[in-house]
Amino acid sequence: MGFTDRDRTIAATVAVVGVGTAAVLVALCNKRKIIQRFRGPLYDQTIRVVTNAEECQQVVGTLRNHCRDYRILGFDCEWVTEKGKRHPVALLQLASHQGLCALIRLCQMKRIPPELGELLNDPGILKVGIGAIEDAQLLRSDYNLKVESALDLRHLAERCRVPGPYGMARLAEKSLGLQLDKHWRVRASDWEALELSERQLKYAANDAHVAVELFRMYADRVLRCGIFTSRKSWFDSLMTEIECFLDQRYKDPPKSQKGATSGGKNGKKKLLDSKNSVLELKRSMSTRAKPLYDNCIMTAPDGEVLCTCDRKKAEWYVIKELADIVSDQPTYTIRLRFEPKGRAVGEVGKYYQTPKENKCVVCGEKDSYIRKNVVPRDYRRHFPLVMKEHISHDVLLLCAPCHRRSTMNDENMRLKLASLCTAPFSSNDNPKEIRVESMAELRKAARALVYCADRIPPERLASLRRKMQRLLGGGQGVQLTREVLEHYANIQTAIPNGDYFAHGEKVVEYFKEQPGGIGELERMWREHFLHSMKPKFMPDLWSVEHNVKRLEIRADEGRVNEEDLAMAGVNRPIRKPTQSATNSSSSSNSNGSTTQTSESTHSSAVTSSSSSSSAVLPLLSDNDSTARDVSSYRDEEATLEPQSKTDKTTFYSNREDSRTLYASAAAATNKPSGSSSETDQFRTVRPEDDPEELATANDFESLESSYDSDDSDSTLSQPSMTLLNSTDDWEAEVAANEPAGVNGTVALEGSSTTSSRRWN
16 A cells, blocks of 8 residues: 555654754754854853952852852962962962853952862862862962862873873863963963953963863763763763872873984983983883783693693793693693692682683773782782782783773772771871981081082182081081081981881781771772773683682681681681591592592582682692692683672673683593503603703792792782792793702602702
């Protein structure tokens, strides 16, 4: 049945109405942009000058009303500098998104109303500008006005990849197409004058107003606002994205030195500046030159996968004839010649068996990345050894931008811990050394007399000598010989602060006394990382309760002391090993069965889905009360979900594609260790200089160290309880082994040599 003319007319009308409605919606959503295109970004600017408390109260109320819709204020300050000395802030500029620019002349106000302080101290209202953190500090020092939620727009410009440099005039020109009047005569004008000129008023208002418009543009790039998304919900989501930048000072990157080697009288200085800039650039942040994870596979004699590890580490085992090569392709796989004391147990153990990807865990960037310590080193270094040795769980990969954001987020967490534990984080509140001003003046005068005496007028020389004699307390009787002057020219001007304490150490000591122990501190940092960064590519089975679960399984196996458990906050009785377990050992294979061996002892812990488990991997000595796992720093993509309030353990589910790495290894290694099949072909790599070299006591002793993976830049690390205490330089260990005393014997399966070493 065909359409009638009436049907066609109705359809055409509906289509036209639909298109028109859509056009109206688009126009309404982009109303401001359309107007700005024709009238300029500052078309709705209204300037209001405030000189007394009553006017200030009124304008603050208006600004608050504007902030109900869009919680942003442009923020800037102006002051006068005379003969190198800064006067108190003379002018405070605040601008709302509706174009109101309040110019508050603090220098003319006899009283500052509390409403202004409440507005500036409101953490729900962002104060945005260039150098906003520095301006906030000036207001605090000059008028005791505390500014909360200050945001330096240069952080957002960098986030949006706006090319630098990041001055207000440059950003306004690049982003808004607006030319600002930044003539030095205006910037350095008298802001304390009785009446400000029109040029001064326009300059001051533009600085605050442009800051709001720049924020609008950058915020829209950071997080798009949908047509049907309310501004409030969008702004709340935006605050989560940019929270790491709040109250964080922006540090300019080192400038490139053009013509650093040019001649002229300043050539030498330029060259020195160039070298310093290069040094600062190297120290600031460097990405990895090679992948962190090799994902080589280490298997037990029966073929069970123990863990993935670094290629150099796997080759070291082969060189020392502790393992044999099973396959080179597609994955480098080795099989140990000795029976490990423990195997990977439960979800925690499986974490170390899972291959990891060399990518940023937040955004998935694969080109460059930096190691990130989820629990910062200045806290972890004060953990007991059992909680930190060779733990790779909290070392993840981040790209440079994500690493920078995460570091800024960590500052907020540190401040919260400082308040909670009464552990000042700032060096101003907790200085390591106390400067003695009299000693500083004495050294300054002595250096002037020693190094610059020939260029100082006689009157000034006499004044410096009298000053030194007065500071030394002897008056004219003090003889200022050359030796005396040189001595005081090199004295220390600071003395150790006897009340100083490391922030991280005090925080750790605080949590040791709490019911949750240090495990609670670990959990707080891990949850902080998840909530602040919202990573999308976390490793499979990564858990906020990882270390606590590992210690619980060790308690079940009787391999940890009560003091360590108490400090970690683990409330679990320690099971004493039985006599039969001491004389014989059992090890679980990949199918869950057990085999008895005479070389090592393994106590299997029965765990359920709600019970905790830990990675317990290869061990050589029965005398060791602390088994050690073999692993390396690893990382792989996973899907992150917010942690449930009812379930304190967060695991990242395994995926099928993570098992593909083991396809070849499973076929090659799934045989009993004692098999004599002709198809078992192992190759042993020996050093060229000593083809018969076997592992000796020195080999193990050379690896003896209180190694902390978080304090190393090595690409290799292990979880707690490793077979060997590894160091960073594997080539050096292979080339030279230092002799040392030993205690305890180590039986190596498949070798006639018995080696000894001392186990911690």
